[in-house]
Every structure is written in structure tokens, then in C-alpha cells.
Amino acid sequence: MTTTTRRTVLWTLGAGAAALGMPSILRAETKPRVVVLGGGAGGATAARYIAKDSKGALDVTLIDAAEKFTTCFFSNLYLGGYRDFESITHGYDTLESSYGIAKITAHATAIDRDAKQVVLADGSKVPYDRLVVSPGISLLYDSVPGYSEALSEDAPHAWKAGRQTQILKEKLDALEDGQKVIILPPPNPYRCPPGPYERASMMAHLMQAKGLTNSKVVILDVKEKFSKKGLFLEGWENHYPGMVEWYGPDIHGGIQHVDVAGGTVETDLDTFQGALLNIIPAQRAGEIALSAGLTDDSGYCPIDPASMRSQADPDIFVIGDASIAGDMPKSAFAANSQAKVASMTLRADLLGSKLFPAKYANTCWSLIATDDSVKVGGQYAPGDGKIASTAGFISQMHEEPEKRQANYEESLGWYKGIVSDMFG
Amino acid sequence: MLFFLITLVSARLDGRAETPFDPCRSCHEIGPGAKNRVGPHLDGILGRQAGSVDGFAYSKAMLKAGEDGLTWTAETLSEYVSKPRDFVPGNRMSFRGMVDAEDRAALIDWLRENSGAKPADDVTAVSPAPTVSSDMASIVLQTEGDPAYGEYLSTECVTCHQASGHADGIPSIVGLPRDYFIRALLAYQSNIRDNEVMKLITSSMGNEEMAALAAYFGSLSPN
Ligand SMILES: Cc1cc2nc3c(=O)[nH]c(=O)nc-3n(C[C@H](O)[C@H](O)[C@H](O)COP(=O)(O)OP(=O)(O)OC[C@H]3O[C@@H](n4cnc5c(N)ncnc54)[C@H](O)[C@@H]3O)c2cc1C
Numbered sequence: 154m155t156t157t158t159r160r161t162v163l164w165t166l167g168a169g170a171a172a173l174g175m176p177s178i179l180r181a182e183t184k185p186r187v188v189v190l191g192g193g194a195g196g197a198t199a200a201r202y203i204a205k206d207s208k209g210a211l212d213v214t215l216i217d218a219a220e221k222f223t224t225c226f227f228s229n230l231y232l233g234g235y236r237d238f239e240s241i242t243h244g245y246d247t248l249e250s251s252y253g254i255a256k257i258t259a260h261a262t263a264i265d266r267d268a269k270q271v272v273l274a275d276g277s278k279v280p281y282d283r284l285v286v287s288p289g290i291s292l293l294y295d296s297v298p299g300y301s302e303a304l305s306e307d308a309p310h311a312w313k314a315g316r317q318t319q320i321l322k323e324k325l326d327a328l329e330d331g332q333k334v335i336i337l338p339p340p341n342p343y344r345c346p347p348g349p350y351e352r353a354s355m356m357a358h359l360m361q362a363k364g365l366t367n368s369k370v371v372i373l374d375v376k377e378k379f380s381k382k383g384l385f386l387e388g389w390e391n392h393y394p395g396m397v398e399w400y401g402p403d404i405h406g407g408i409q410h411v412d413v414a415g416g417t418v419e420t421d422l423d424t425f426q427g428a429l430l431n432i433i434p435a436q437r438a439g440e441i442a443l444s445a446g447l448t449d450d451s452g453y454c455p456i457d458p459a460s461m462r463s464q465a466d467p468d469i470f471v472i473g474d475a476s477i478a479g480d481m482p483k484s485a486f487a488a489n490s491q492a493k494v495a496s497m498t499l500r501a502d503l504l505g506s507k508l509f510p511a512k513y514a515n516t517c518w519s520l521i522a523t524d525d526s527v528k529v530g531g532q533y534a535p536g537d538g539k540i541a542s543t544a545g546f547i548s549q550m551h552e553e554p555e556k557r558q559a560n561y562e563e564s565l566g567w568y569k570g571i572v573s574d575m576f577g
Numbered sequence: 578m579l580f581f582l583i584t585l586v587s588a589r590l591d592g593r594a595e596t597p598f599d600p601c602r603s604c605h606e607i608g609p610g611a612k613n614r615v616g617p618h619l620d621g622i623l624g625r626q627a628g629s630v631d632g633f634a635y636s637k638a639m640l641k642a643g644e645d646g647l648t649w650t651a652e653t654l655s656e657y658v659s660k661p662r663d664f665v666p667g668n669r670m671s672f673r674g675m676v677d678a679e680d681r682a683a684l685i686d687w688l689r690e691n692s693g694a695k696p697a698d699d700v701t702a703v704s705p706a707p708t709v710s711s712d713m714a715s716i717v718l719q720t721e722g723d724p725a726y727g728e729y730l731s732t733e734c735v736t737c738h739q740a741s742g743h744a745d746g747i748p749s750i751v752g753l754p755r756d757y758f759i760r761a762l763l764a765y766q767s768n769i770r771d772n773e774v775m776k777l778i779t780s781s782m783g784n785e786e787m788a789a790l791a792a793y794f795g796s797l798s799p800n
Binding site: 530562563566 | 780
């Protein structure tokens with residue numbers, strides 16, 4: 154039984170007889186309300202699919218703190234000078250005008266699961282029958298000793314796209330020959346496993362293109378292994394000899410402290426000096442998922458692998474980076490794929506539409522240099538109580554340049570594709 | 578790349594000599610009785626208004642270009658073929674482009690000589706596609722596809738292949754003839770067409786999935 158007053162009133166007013174045998178929610182004459190919290194890779198896709206496939210039978214509201222969405226994906230290409238900022242920034246206009254989605258631009262401060270409503274910063278409340286939560290990540294600034302949110306103006310993480318990405322770009326563009334950039338990649342799990350290394354490639358590309366041949370990118374990693382490691386190491390050696398240095402914890406022994414003002418990173422081995430520090434701290438699910446009690450000890454949200462339904466609340470679906478998606482990486486492709494399974498299940502909940510077996514996919518392209526793009530991909534399905542990998546591939550080392558160039562073309566096509574799949 | 582590969586395979590199979598038209602052949606028919614396939618037939622192409630072949634599901638962009646007066650001449654065709662995506666933005670032709678001006682000139686000379694025939698009376702009738710694993714294909718072709726299942730499965734495809742039918746670095750798969758669609762999936766599955774993502778995606782597909790997807794995408798029109 155739904156609990157809102159309006160529904161109860163309509164019900165008593167005598168929609169009764171007609172409603173016999175129908176799911177409780179259909180008895181009401183108001184449409185069931187779906188709220189999507191977070192308008193990024195997961196949320197925008199979910200809102201669009203729910204609105205499109207329910208053909209007006211559901212009332213869809215999309216809440217995001219921002220007016221426009223800047224994609225993290227391809228933000229490294231912006232840093233490298235391959236894209237401009239506008240080309241990675243997208244509005245919600247088509248979702249509103251062509252799909253009838255109500256977009257609310259506001260920060261959500263809480264999810265009141267008992268009352269089934271989302272509370273916004275101005276105190277107003279948005280009630281839901283089903284809620285999709287796709288808030289992305291929150292950053293644990295103090296996971297890096299000496300770093301803080303306030304210092305991210307000087308040493309940007311740029312791991313949430315927008316102003317942070319622009320700050321990093323401005324600082325990169327201001328580098329002089331001989332100056333170094335230090336990247337501190339995060340520990341697992343984090344969004345976009347190959348992201349820090351694609352970023353290093355784009356920085357080296359920019360340095361090379363501007364003739365800063367004595368500059369360097371130094372990566373001080375907390376991990377011994379990372380996504381596409383062999384491909385990146387090979388690519389750096391081929392394209393940017395001597396310009397990208399990677400140190401794992403076996404070499405540097407551990408990161409002791411960063412001094413943002415002084416531009417230094419102290420490790421067991423040595424103190425590294427950089428004109429620009431790009432510090433990417435550890436991560437967990439977006440704050441709102443934590444405060445709503447949707448997370449477990451890992452800081453991420455357990456879900457049912459066959460539906461993306463929250464294990465904490467059957468009326469809530471958690472998708473994207475905030476979810477524990479088993480073998481899937483935290484990527485926009487993955488979030489987009491999970492959104493479709495959640496949307497299908499949610500429509501079946503509210504409208505009784507048909508359910509098909511859940512399946513998921515991911516492919517991540519990384520640009521190493523002009524026309525040299527590598528990719529990794531996988532297919533996934535529920536299994537062993539998680540979203541389990543069923544097949545996968547990764548680009549090979551020493552591939553033909555034509556193949557890498559075709560990968561790049563393909564990645565451009567993917568960007569266009571996913572953006573139109575998210576925003577219409 | 579893909580086009581060349583397919584063409585080479587089919588050229589070898591049917592013993593045809595190499596021609597400048599080979600890269601086009603996997604999608605376009607030309608000569609007596611030619612029909613529309615993935616692309617429109619090319620009989621009478623020189624002097625033809627763009628987007629004007631009956632029964633072919635053109636993109637809105639190509640229809641508009643034709644209405645605005647674009648006619649295929651040696652010059653316009655050469656420019657188009659050099660990079661189709663840029664010459665008529667939003668069109669559906671999934672061909673990266675022929676960069677070399679001499680190659681384009683040779684192609685246009687070849688078209689001038691070979692496009693004079695009359696097309697089939699009914700250009701919309703489907704003719705058999707180049708043979709790729711035809712036994713497999715005919716089994717899948719006999720499977721009736723469930724468009725509702727296809728619609729669900731298609732959500733995986735449209736992350737990359739735009740539902741609008743626009744091709745920007747990844748081919749359009751909207752409105753393709755059913756047999757072509759199925760043969761293409763089989764070709765990826767069996768590595769005749771070389772693409773890791775498509776090999777992966779098709780690896781988990783059975784006849785039912787392929788038939789369902791072909792039915793669904795075949796029912797869409799580009800916009
Ligand atoms: C540098 C970099 C490169 C990347 N490259 C790729 C790539 O090439 N391919 C790929 O697939 N992925 C890539 N990714 C990963 C990808 O960006 C993320 O995995 C993806 O965006 C996750 O989607 P999401 O919906 O979970 O979160 P997001 O896309 O981050 O969306 C979350 C949204 O929720 C909103 N929000 C959060 N909390 C609230 C609140 N309380 N109130 C209101 N709004 C809220 C935020 O404003 C945001 O818009 C990259 C990431 C980075 C950092």
C-alpha cells in the first residue's frame with residue numbers, strides 16, 4: 154500500500170472496484186513517481202530510459218546539484234588539448250523538453266527512507282515511489298597525509314569534472330620547460346582504473362607538443378599494478394621517452410606527506426619536487442548514499458546483481474560508481490549499462506512490464522598519444538552472488554598503428570553514442 | 578579496414594578481379610538488377626539527386642542535402658567520398674573516407690563506366706549478401722526475432738551505435754536489412770570481421786539474440 158495522503162483519498166473516493174487485483178500502486182490516479190538522484194553517467198541514462206520506455210506512465214524527476222554536466226570521460230583529452238571544455242559539457246534540456254523529465258537543480262541533503270522522500274538543501278521534499286541513486290563518488294581527502302579539500306584549489310584532483318578540471322588545465326598550460334608534474338593515483342577501488350595513467354599520457358603529450366622537452370610527469374603510485382600497465386609503459390617509452398616516470402610502492406616505499414605550498418611529496422625513498430601536484434585521494438560512494446544508510450563497511454552500496462536494487466531498501470536502486478558492482482570497473486560505460494538493468498526492473502515493479510535476464514557490458518578506451526588508443530572490455534552477468542565477468546579482452550602490446558588509430562576513431566564514436574544515450 | 582577485409586574475402590570467393598569499387602561493394606550494388614542494400618544502389622549515380630532512390634531509408638541529413646540541391650557529380654562525389662562524415666554531417670554512411678585523390682578519381686571513372694545499367698524493377702527487394710558463413714546465417718535467418726527482446730538487448734548496442742542512426746566513428750546499425758545485420762554479427766563472432774568489442778559482444782549471443790536484434794534495428798528508421 155502506498156502511504157501518501159493523496160493516494161489514500163483517491164482510493165477511498167472509489168477507484169476501488171476497478172483496482173481489484175492490480176498492484177497497489179496502480180490504483181492511484183496519480184502516476185507513480187520515480188526520482189533519480191544524480192544526473193551523471195548512471196542517473197541521466199536511468200532517467201531517460203525510464204521516461205522513454207514508460208511512455209508517460211511514470212512521473213520522472215531528475216535531481217542534480219549542477220545546471221550542466223561535465224563528463225570526466227574525455228576530460229583527460231581536454232587536458233591534452235584534443236577537446237575543448239564545451240565539447241565535454243552537456244545540458245539537460247532535451248531530457249526536459251523531449252522526454253518530459255522534471256529536472257531539479259539542487260543539492261540533496263538527505264534521503265528520508267521512511268517517508269520515501271528526498272530532502273533538498275532548501276528544505277523542500279521530493280516524494281518517490283521508487284528512487285534511483287547515482288551520486289558517483291566522494292573523495293577522502295585526508296587519505297593523503299597533508300592534503301585537504303581546501304588545498305584542492307592549489308593541487309587539484311580533477312577527479313570530479315568541472316571547475317577542478319579547468320584548474321588543472323590552467324596550471325598545466327602555465328608550466329615552463331623543465332618543470333615537473335607529480336600525479337598521486339588513488340588506491341583501489343576508484344573510478345576509472347586507467348584514468349590516472351591516461352592523464353599522465355595526455356600531460357606528456359601536451360608538454361611535448363609545446364616543446365617542454367625537459368619537463369616530466371612523475372607518478373607516485375600506492376599500487377604495484379594498474380589497469381593496462383604494460384600498454385601504458387610501452388606507450389610512454391615509444392612516444393615520450395624519458396618524460397613519464399612511474400614509481401610503485403616497492404620503489405618509493407610509501408607516501409609520507411605532501412606539502413602543497415612547497416610542491417613536495419615526501420616518500421620513504423626520497424622527497425619529490427613538482428611545480429604541479431595532481432593529488433587523487435581515496436574514494437567511496439557519494440556522501441548521500443552514506444547518510445542514507447545504503448553503504449556497507451566498504452563505503453560502497455551492496456546491490457542485487459540481477460537488478461541493481463539496493464540490498465538495504467527494496468524501493469531504491471543504486472547504480473554507477475556508488476554501487477558494489479562485482480567485477481565491473483567504475484566507469485561511465487558500466488554506469489550506463491547498470492542504469493538499463495535498473496530501469497527495466499523499476500518499470501516492472503511499477504508497471505508490470507516484462508523482465509529480461511540482466512546483462513552488463515563495459516569498454517574503456519584510453520588515449521596514449523595522437524591516434525594511439527588502447528582498450529579493455531568485458532561482459533558481465535549475475536553469478537556467485539555478484540556481477541561476475543563472463544568474457545573480456547584487452548589490447549595487445551606491439552599492435553599495428555592502424556589498429557590503434559581505428560580504436561581512437563571508435564572511442565570518438567563511443568563518446569557521441571553514450572552522450573546521446575544519456576542526454577537524448 | 579573492416580570494409581576492405583570483407584571485400585577481400587568476398588572478392589576472393591566470387592573470383593572477381595580487383596576494382597576501385599571493392600571498398601564499396603559490401604554495402605552498395607551496381608549494375609543490371611542492382612537493389613538497395615545497406616546503402617542505396619548506385620545505378621545512375623552520376624547526375625542523380627542526393628537522397629533520391631525510392632525505398633531507401635536515408636538519414637534526414639542526406640534527404641535535406643538532396644532537397645537543398647545536392648546532385649552527385651564527379652566533383653561532389655569525390656568530395657563526399659574523401660570524408661563522408663564531414664561532407665554531409667549526420668549521414669549514415671559508415672565509411673571513413675578515401676584520402677587519396679587518385680583513388681577517388683579512379684573510383685569515379687569506374688562508376689562512370691559501370692553505373693549506366695538499369696536497376697532492378699523493385700529496388701527495395703532484398704538480395705543475398707556477400708557469403709559469410711551462409712549455413713549459420715540461414716539458421717539464424719529462419720529464427721523469428723522477438724522485437725521486444727531485441728529492444729532490451731539493443732540497450733547495450735546504443736551506448737556506442739547511436740539510436741538516431743548517426744555514424745560518428747562507429748557505424749550506424751539502424752534500418753539495416755535483416756540478412757546483412759545477421760551476417761555481420763556472425764562475421765564478428767567468428768573473427769572474419771576483426772573488432773574486439775564486437776567479438777566480445779557477439780560471443781554471448783545465440784540465434785535468438787541475433788534474430789531479435791536484427792528484427793528490432795530493422796524496424797527503426799534513421800532521423
Ligand atoms: C579523469 C577521468 C576519466 C574517465 N574516463 C572514462 C572513460 O574514458 N570511460 C568511462 O567509461 N568512464 C570514465 N571515467 C569514469 C566515469 O566518469 C564515472 O565512472 C562515471 O561518471 C560514473 O557515473 P555515476 O553516475 O556513478 O556518477 P557521476 O557521473 O559522477 O554522476 C553523479 C552526479 O550526481 C550528482 N550528485 C551527487 N551527489 C548529489 C547530491 N547530494 N545532490 C545532488 N546531486 C548530487 C553530481 O553532481 C553528479 O552530476 C573517467 C573518470 C575520470 C575521473
